[in-house]
Amino acid sequence: MNIGNLIRVHSAALRALLVLTVITGLAYPVLVWAVAQLPGLKDKADGSLVTVNGKVVGSSLIGQLFTDAKGNALPQYFQSRPSNAGTGYDPMASGAGNLGPESIVDTPADPAELKAGKAASEAGFKPSLLTQVCTRSYGVADTEGLDHNSGARPFCTSDGVGAVLSVIGPRDATGNVTHPTKVVSVNQPCETTKAPFAATYEGMRVECAKYGEDYTGGQIVAIRGSAPSDPQVPADAVTASGSGLDPDISTDYADLQVSRIAKVRHISADQVRALVKDNTSGRALGFMGEPRVNVLRLNLALDQKYPSSS
Structure with missing residues (x-):
């Protein structure tokens, strides 16, 4: 191959590299980001963050522990399922117990x-x-x-x-x-x-x-x-999810905790059950999985409607 052909081949390769860099490294990420800002998608793209008085308190997609510094369950809150992600619900250590x-x-x-x-x-x-x-x-x-x-x-x-x-x-x-x-x-x-x-x-x-x-x-x-x-x-209530980050519990586990919550917050069990129902999602697409209760949203609803002094 002579020097002219060598220059043309490398010039074509360089142009392809530049074009693909602009498309895949700049244009495509900008397009995905722009689509994610559309109404109805922005919240999910930002991580489905949950805020209270302008302060981020968690994500509806990632569970968290409701325990004291010693790991004991806080009696005024619904408890999440166990987690094997780090010390519990650590997004950087997502995983099961294997x-x-x-x-x-x-x-x-x-x-x-x-x-x-x-x-x-x-x-x-x-x-x-x-x-x-x-x-x-x-x-x-x-x-x-x-x-x-x-x-x-x-x-x-x-x-x-x-x-x-x-x-x-x-x-x-x-x-x-x-x-x-x-x-x-x-x-x-x-x-x-x-x-x-x-x-x-x-x-x-x-x-x-x-x-x-x-x-x-x-x-x-x-x-x-x-x-x-x-x-x-x-x-x-006794097994961790595969990711260790499951934000939901079953309606059975939520129902098991109703009496404790009602007693600690000095309200009726029916009042607690009403909030559980409000924070329960049905089966995906109407037939997949089981109904589930989002623990973070439920506990926030409890604090908002029936504040606890505990």
């Missing part, structure tokens, strides 16, 4: 570090998804002033951990233990429980788990227990 249905065995804490004053998480404790659900269920029941049985869920112990056994012994061709020689409640360490949730299993005494012992060789068996299949505490 634990699935098979996450039923906890990683125990080192008892020596617990005695030294460390928190369970600092001592190596990692709760399974099942234990997280069990613990949260009893926590919600306590927050709402319900009796202990109201927080009960299938496959949970009465002390709020997964009701899971490691059954050790010879197995048949399908992998099931035929004659148990040892049975251990793996999520109930001896340091934290007086007695396992079950006294016996198939004629064998159930033992509490001892730190440092390996029970993975046993058959892991989850015990359903006598809890109702339709727990009083709804699923979204």
Whole structure:
């Protein structure tokens, strides 16, 4: 290729680069921004921000916690669902806990570090998804002033951990233990429980788990227990969303909180339910998903109409 052709080729490439830069780097972003400023679109493009007296208090698309500095639920407000996004509803750390249905065995804490004053998480404790659900269920029941049985869920112990056994012994061709020689409640360490949730299993005494012992060789068996299949505490009260930023809760979870809100704000339950209804959205397109309640808007409506001194 001679020098003339080389100049023409590079000149054409440079012109294409400049034209595409103007189109994709300038014109297109300006066009998208201009469209976003149209009435009906501007609010969504700006992040669906919610303001009170000119001050931004949140977004209707991103949930937030209604807790005190210690993480305790503020009783005068409806509570959001749990969040695994950072320390809770952190838009910069959106994500799930990445634990699935098979996450039923906890990683125990080192008892020596617990005695030294460390928190369970600092001592190596990692709760399974099942234990997280069990613990949260009893926590919600306590927050709402319900009796202990109201927080009960299938496959949970009465002390709020997964009701899971490691059954050790010879197995048949399908992998099931035929004659148990040892049975251990793996999520109930001896340091934290007086007695396992079950006294016996198939004629064998159930033992509490001892730190440092390996029970993975046993058959892991989850015990359903006598809890109702339709727990009083709804699923979204004890599980986080995939993004960790869900701003809504189910109507069931909202209804569970009505009595507490009414009592703290000294109003009737019917007055609270009316506000819940006003802040409830129906199914998308009339048939997708379930009705949902926006927690931020509902709490703002409560503060505006029935201010609390709490």
